[in-house]
Amino acid sequence: MTRLAVRGIPTERAERLRGGGPDANGQPALRRRAQGTMNPCRHCLQLIREGDETLVLSWRPFDGLQPYAEAGPIFLHAQDCPRYASDRLPPWFAHLQPALLRAGGR
Ligand SMILES: [Zn+2]
Known part of the structure; x- marks a missing residue:
């Protein structure tokens, strides 16, 4: 049986992006204030609070x-955050219906 391992994106890649490094399109990340309450940070896998720099x-x-x-849009906290590492999905994930x-x- 395969065990579930849930991880945020690698910390070194998050740090590179926060430092202005290129994203999958070769561009620096956009800096925005989070709008709404369902913007998950792909490093810590927590929801970014509305108004926080993202x-x-x-x-x-x-x-x-x-x-x-394939490439797609993601959010990251603009400030450092701890990388998520667990054998469970974050609790907020249960509120997504449906979820993919x-x-x-690796
Ligand atoms: Zn985060």
């Missing part, structure tokens, strides 16, 4: 190009 960027979860390596999970192996 990075919006394009993310591709795989290093190399291949058919499943995409898994990858």
